[in-house]
Amino acid sequence: MPSAPRSSAGVALEGKLHPPRLAPGSIPRHKLLALLEQAPHWRVLLLRAPAGYGKTTLMGQLFAQLACQPGTSCHWLTLDPRDDDPLHLLTHLQAAMDRHGEGPADAPVPDLGLWLNTVARRGGGAVLFLDEFESVRGQATVQLIHQLLRFAPANLRVVVSTRPHARLALHRLKASGWLLEWDARQLRFDDEETRALLRHGDAARAPAAWLELLAQRCEGWPAALRLGTLALHHGEAPPRFLDTLHDGGSDLASYLASEILEQQPPAHRDFLLDTSILRYLLPPLCDALCERGGSAALLEDMGRHLQFLTPLGPSQGGAWRCHSLLQDFLRKRLDALHPGRAALLHRKAAAWLEAEGLLIEAIGHALDSGDAAFAAAMVARAARPLVRNGHLATLQHWIARLPAHIADCHPGIVWAAGRAHTYFHQLEEARARLRQLLALSTQQDFDRLTWEDYLALEALLVAAEDDVAQTMQVTQRNLPQAHGDYARGIMLNVRAHGEIAQHHFDAALALLDQADLHNRKASNLFGLSAALGLRAAIWSSRGALQRALACYSGMGTDGQHAQHAxxxxxxxxxxxxxxxxxxxxxxxxxxxxxxxxxxxxxxxxxxxxxxxxxxxxxxxxxxxxxxxxxxxxxxxxxxxxxxxxxxxxxxxxxxxxxxxxxxxxxxxxxxxxxxxxxxxxxxxxxxx
Known part of the structure; x- marks a missing residue:
């Protein structure tokens, strides 16, 4: 056992020996306290979470609850950097225990073994609360506390709070089943606790929409919720409260800077800033963005020590997610420290994602780069596969974000816009896009697939307009000009639709059989789903309702919300x-x-x-x-x-x-x- 020197360590500071007073409006953590009662055999409770997760508040509530139990005495010690001196720490440990009169105030400072033996001989149980363990970093003191936790007598339980990066290894206690460890996942406020906080004081008079937005963005982080309620008290709506991150002048921005970002090593800070533009932190993408390797290991390490990063699981490629408030802050800090760098990072991310076939994510970053020509070229390249997979609403939203004078020069974008308008029954807009596409064909040389896309769109549009005669005429004219599977699959479906309108059901079924072959080859999910519905319409018109329903047997109702479904x-x-x-x-x-x-x-x-x-x-x-x-x-x-x-x-x-x-x-x-x-x-x- 490490021994303290026999020289005097001075008088114990009384302020370190009392739990802090609970702040007005503190939310009782009834569920966590009840959870502790369901684990009666715990010997050590470790609260390991970032700043602002209410560790000290929870310890204060637990102190008050346990102090009321007969035969149990509670003792408090707030650690600070001076406790890196083992003598200083042992002096205050003894003072914490002696506050209840179990020993003489002027007793000599023992070594740890004598102190533990003295505690073991006391009657009744004792609970020692050690707050802010991260304040001590000296190897001798950390070892002393490890020994205290490992060899604590049966009548002593210990509650320790620390931030995630602190060096506290309790593997033996965990293996024995005596350690209970709670991190940010357990300490964050649940919906009920969040509502209780937001109903308190002046915040309760704020509009429900403001409170809902604040709760959503804070994700149960107690400190952020409290800062949010203060902003409401000062008359700021949550959007304004969150917007103050732009200038870094808000209480929240100062808190994030001092308590989170500045506590990270420089390499970690640079990594967090550069990857703040990403919605999800995918390790290979982080490697490409930061021009480094080992992002997977770094994310694992930061996930353990920071706890504002959450793993999304193996099914998501080992990706991680950053707390939304921290990510917003990091983005604003990136813009403030390195103007223009975010645009460069968005372009790099877009290029990497496009090469990996992740087109939706790629285009999102291309648009966020602010380079309209770069984004429009990427949308044009991605238009055909995205249309075939049913992302029409997404495409329409993207096209609306592009300047018309740039987007309208790309036949692929004009065609995709017309395809989306047709699907959404915006027929006047679709007809205008079709005319625009035809005009472009006189100015540019269309490749075969682009021209066939035009032919298929023309057929779809007349079918959407319920003009049966035109449907039959256009498909008869356009089908012989199309040789690609995508265009032929669409036009065969359209012609089958016209045959059904004329009650030529057998002819329609034969056309749908041909359409299925082409749609499968083209991986055209829309075409396959449309043919399925047309078959059901045929059998329904013939009165064979069960056979019509059987057409849908492979679709199920298991939550697939894709548009083609x-x-x-x-x-x-x-x-x-x-x-x-x-x-x-x-x-x-x-x-x-x-x-x-x-x-x-x-x-x-x-x-x-x-x-x-x-x-x-x-x-x-x-x-x-x-x-x-x-x-x-x-x-x-x-x-x-x-x-x-x-x-x-x-x-x-x-x-x-x-x-x-x-x-x-x-x-x-x-x-x-x-x-x-x-x-x-x-x-x-x-x-x-």
Missing amino acids: ALGSGLRCELLYETDQLDALQALLALHAPHADDYLATDLVIGAYLAAARLQFARGDGGGAQAILDEALARSLQRRFHRLEFACLWEKVRLATLAGQLAQARALVPAALPGEASRSVKVLLRKL
């Missing part, structure tokens, strides 16, 4: 309703209906709204069914979506008739059906 789901909803499979219908609606605004696919929007209304009606909620149809009508007028408008009006007539509200049904007929058809239905309703 939604194609044909509107008809599937109607088939489930007609075959009285209401639970399956509800599951499918829960999967796809929340995303209908993103998909905007014609059959999905119509089928989802009608099926949702019918489901409500079948379960006795006629008012709920009418509310769904009213919402759909409003959206159809907003989007000039006439087929949805007609379908909803006719469904209102149908539901009113089924409910026996014939007068209401007759009043709705003129809007739902024109001319002679309207008069015929009204005559039928009068007879009913």
